Amino acid sequence: MKYIKFLIVAITGFLFSSCDSDEFLNPLPDSAIVAETFFQSDADVLAGLIGIYDAVQGVNENTESSNARYNRGVQLEYLLTEHRSDNTRSKTLEGSRADFHRYIVEDDNIQSEDYWQSMYEIIFRANNVLKYVDNAEEANLNKYSAEAKFLRAYAYFNLVRLYGAVPLVTTVVGPTEKELLFTRVEESKVYEQIIADLQEGVQHLDDKHKSRASKAAAQGMLAKVYLTLPTPNYAGAKELCEAIIGTGNLELEENFRDVFYKELNNEIIFAIQYLSGNPDESQGFSSEFTSYKRQGRQDGLNIVNPNLAEDFIAYGGNRTAVSYAAFGDDADLAVPENAEVIKFLPDGSDISDSDLPTYGDSPANAGNDWIILRYSDVLLMHAEAIMEGQNTTEASAIDSYMKVRARAGFDAVDDRPNVLTIDDLLLERRVELAFENHRFFDLLRFGVAHDVLSAHAEEMGYTSYNMRRLILPIPAREINLSDGILTQNPQ
Amino acid sequence: MKNQLNIFRYTMMAVVCLSVVFLSVSCESAFEYELPEAGSIEDTSLPVAAFTYIPNAENFKTLEFNNLSTESIKYFWDFGGGNTSTDKDPSYTFVDGEGSYPVTLIAADGNDETDTLTMMVDVVDKFVPLPVTIFNGDFTDSQNDWKFTSFTGGTTSPFNSSSDGSWLNYDGTDNGSKTKGAKWTKSTSAGAYLSSNTRYAYQAIIVSPSNVERDVKYILEYEYAIKTPTEQAGVAPGGNRVISEILDGHFDDGADAVATTPLSQYVGDEVKGKTSFTLVEQEFTTNESGEVAIMIYAVTDVDLYVDNVKVYAAK
Secondary structure, X not given: OOOHHHHHHHHHHHHHHXXXXXXXXXXXXXXXXXXXXXXXXXXXXXXXHHHHHHHHHOOOOOOOOOOOOOOOHHHHHHXXXXXXXXXXXXXXXXXXXXXXXXXXXXXXXXXXXXXXXXXXXXXXXXXXXXXXXXXXXXXXHHHHHHHHHHHHHHHHHHHHHHHXXXXXXXXXXXXXXXXXXXXXXXXXXXXXXXXXXXXXXHHHOOOOOOOOOOHHHHHHHHHHXXXXXXXXXXXXXXXXXXXXXXXXXXXXXXXXXXXXXXXXXXXXXXXXXXXXXXXOOOEOHHHHOXXXXXXXXXXXXXXXXXXXXXXXXXXXXXXXXXXXXXXXXXXXXXXXXXXXXXXXXXXXXXXXXXXXXXXXXXXXXXXXXXXXXXXXXXXXXXXXXXXXXXXXXOHHHHHHHHHHHHHOOOOOOOOOOOOEOHHHHHHHHHHHOXXXXXXXXXXXXXXXXXXXXXXXXXXXXXXXXXXXXXXXXXXXXXXXXXXOOOOOOOO | OHHHHHHHHHHHHHHHHHHHHHHHHHHHHHOOOHHHHOOOOOOOOOOEOOEEEXXXXXXXXXXXXXXXXXXXXXXXXXXOOOOEEOOOOOEEEXXXXXXXXXEEEEEEOOOOOEEEEEEEEEEOOOOOOOOOOXXXXXXXXXXXXXXXXEOOOOOOOOOEEEOOOOOEOOOOXXXXXXXXXXXXXXXXXXXXXXXXXXXXXXXXXXXXXXXXXXXXXXXXXXEEEEOOOOOOOOOOOOOOEEEEEEEOOOOOXXXXXXXXXXXXXXXXXOOOOOOOOEEEEEEEEOOOOOEEEEEEEEEOOOOEEEEEEEEEEOX
């Protein structure tokens, strides 16, 4: 035992030396801002960029069931858009999801709050990437920054059309900088920023991706922005649509159903991807659109209004059978009262038996992509840009319109009109792009939202409708946080 | 003595109780405004008055106002001439018709902070007549859509279907050859040849009604052709002619229709020959119900053709 002293010293020394690492004695404090150290390399910036798409993608309702703000992203957008148009409604009248179609959304509506927050999450992440984009390789710098700006523009374009003037944040700001975070900026300024951001996309992006920003996506979205402006830039929109058409990279799918069930097909310009069966990467809206045989936590939503079914029957062509379906007693009606959207049926769905539809193994974790921009939208925008708000006999406008009609099964010669009217175009957009969250914005853009929706509200008995309902109230939560800086829309 | 003390004690107790009650009552008024006012902050969300308006679809003089004021709950509208409203979204009829009128909106919040907006509103007569669709106006569908439901003492057959109609399609483009049309002959004529076999083409339509403020004018348009004497001999008493009428109302029985006085009548007697059509644009003023009908018939010894019947609002 005489060596015990040496042993103790040796062991103690060993223990000391093993503790002597930077990490152990200097752990990263919990309060440190990771972002400042995260972006070191080109790969890090790219990872940050991909993270913005995660914000657009949103969190599946069936994964995180909390009703509180949960960044559902694009997954609940149909409530704020389709439900507020004459296209669809909620079957039940319970809960805040049933407020949209009846025009009774108040400033405490949880889904509106969630959407607002989701859009600003996209904006925050984009601004964050832009702050650290210099760490990327020189060759990728413009591309990365254009991609982040494209997504920021996407979020602002949605916000400005739904909420009017909104706070315009283009840098990373802390929660204490309330003036910057909450001061509403007039719509024209927001549009200036959107246009500047998208123009960078047109200049620096390429057409490599469909599930990420591309040149065509930036061109298409910018064309829509130009058409949406209070004084539309028709010439600019026409040029952009023609540039997209001119590349020859895109074509209409021969079979309308394939647009929705062949992922990233020839017609898709920009889509948000989901993975079937994966709770973190899947979407919940496919199951939310079921009603007759309910799937998922929320359902009976985006139910097709009879008024839309009538338009489908008259003008839908072969799109009708693959856009909506009626089950049970409704299947026997000429115009179903309660039809369901079938553009996004989950994997393995079989609806051939209208009394016994099935929806595969994991309907609540569906993998169907969400299409943000596709080629037929661009073709119809091309016609819209040429028409400049007037009926037209211009052959090139009618050509683009007829391409979409012909795919739907109409005859390119016999069904070709001599005069293309604004009403024809709006109707065509309604049946071609139904359930893809275009209708509400189309009505606004064509300047007929109040006329169409007041008549629709009267027909459906939605007595709360008035012109103020065309703009959503700013979420009360945001106003409360702003210490009175953020102002409310007319109520 | 013990009893006396007890009485005194009760009296004291009563006095104490009364004074407590009195004190607490007097405290109430002293502290009345203190609690709510403590820590209250200034009202910085002030009302902003704003509105827009849409003319009523049926009466252009009535404007439907849409209140776009923010941060406000009470409204006061002044339309001039002592006419006011406290509705949120009132409608108001400017009886003097077209013109520019000042309208004032005062928006107030719960603290009676107010904002006032005065805007000139324009009352403009933007009347758009109802469009009219004629069914089977080009006669490609033979006699369909042109028959009376019944005809006491006559026939509901409206005309002879013919393949010798105009060379023009219904949309005005050249067909390159004849299209289908309607035909009248001596045996189906009215006038001197009136019989139970006389044929009348009839179609009920709905147009924008006229009223005291406005005469609404439409045009009945069609083409007709009458064979020349070289093509076919014979002239009816009064000349070979087509007669087009706009009837005042809708009729089930052809006999009732023929007996009425039409709102408008036109006689076409241009003789140019088969397939050489003459265009008629017959203007008429609508009645007060907006329910009118087209009736076309002929008095002719020779074959007479009609095609491409249209009705549209006059410019």
